[in-house]
Amino acid sequence: MNLKNKSVLIVEDEPSNYYLLQTILERSGIITTWVTNGIDAVNTLNGTKIFDAIFMDLKIPKLNGYEATRRIKRHYKSLPIIAVTAYALTGDKEKAIAAGCDKYITKPYKKNDILNILSEALLEQTNKQTNMLVKNVS
Numbered sequence: 800m801n802l803k804n805k806s807v808l809i810v811e812d813e814p815s816n817y818y819l820l821q822t823i824l825e826r827s828g829i830i831t832t833w834v835t836n837g838i839d840a841v842n843t844l845n846g847t848k849i850f851d852a853i854f855m856d857l858k859i860p861k862l863n864g865y866e867a868t869r870r871i872k873r874h875y876k877s878l879p880i881i882a883v884t885a886y887a888l889t890g891d892k893e894k895a896i897a898a899g900c901d902k903y904i905t906k907p908y909k910k911n912d913i914l915n916i917l918s919e920a921l922l923e924q925t926n927k928q929t930n931m932l933v934k935n936v937s
Contacts, residue, residue: 800918800921800922802824802827802828802829802914802917802918802921803827803828803829804828804829804830805828805829805830805851805852805917805921806829806830806831806832806849806850806851807824807829807830807831807832807850807851807852807853807854807917808831808832808833808834808840808843808844808850808852808853808854809821809824809831809832809833809834809853809854810834810835810836810837810839810840810853810854810855810856810859810864810867811833811835811854811856811859811883812835812836812856812858812859812860813856816856816883816906817833817835820854820883820913821833823910823913823914824913824917827914829917832850835859835860836859836860836861836862837859837860837861837862837863837864837866837867838861838862838867839861840853840855840859840862840867840871841862841867841870841871844871844874844875844878845874850878851879851921852878852879852880852881852917852920852921853871853878853879853880853881854881854883854913855867855868855880855881855882855883855900856883856884857882857883857884857886857891857895858884858885858886864882864884864895864898865894865895865898866898868880868882868895868898868899868900869898869899871899872898872899877924878924879901879902879920879921879923879924880899880900880901880902881900881901881902881903881904881916881917881920882895882896882900882902882903882904883904883905883906883908884903884904884905884906885905885906891903901920901923901924902916902919902920904916
């Protein structure tokens with residue numbers, strides 16, 4: 800999938816983690832926006848900016864990534880949200896998916912891991928939208 804000019808919101812409170820993710824994405828032609836907490840993530844989406852996907856750290860201040868995801872998905876059901884965490888505990892992936900995350904990746908990650916999971920999430924979103932159109936036309 801061509802990722803060039805896709806717009807991605809990065810929700811990450813640690814600057815070093817953000818810069819790594821930003822570098823990976825922007826070197827692939829992806830436009831990034833950064834917020835550092837869950838409240839700002841929700842508020843950013845309530846503005847006029849449109850994103851193709853979100854990378855959501857689960858352990859962020861003010862409003863954790865699980866609750867931020869729930870709030871975002873209430874209004875943007877088809878927006879792919881990729882959970883990102885350094886704390887890969889048993890049950891965390893299931894908890895993230897239950898909150899509305901579409902994908903889950905643990906730190907540390909590699910460039911190809913990030914680009915592959917983003918491509919998968921966007922492709923799945925496209926397939927879901929295509930299937931909905933076909934059902935509506937039938």
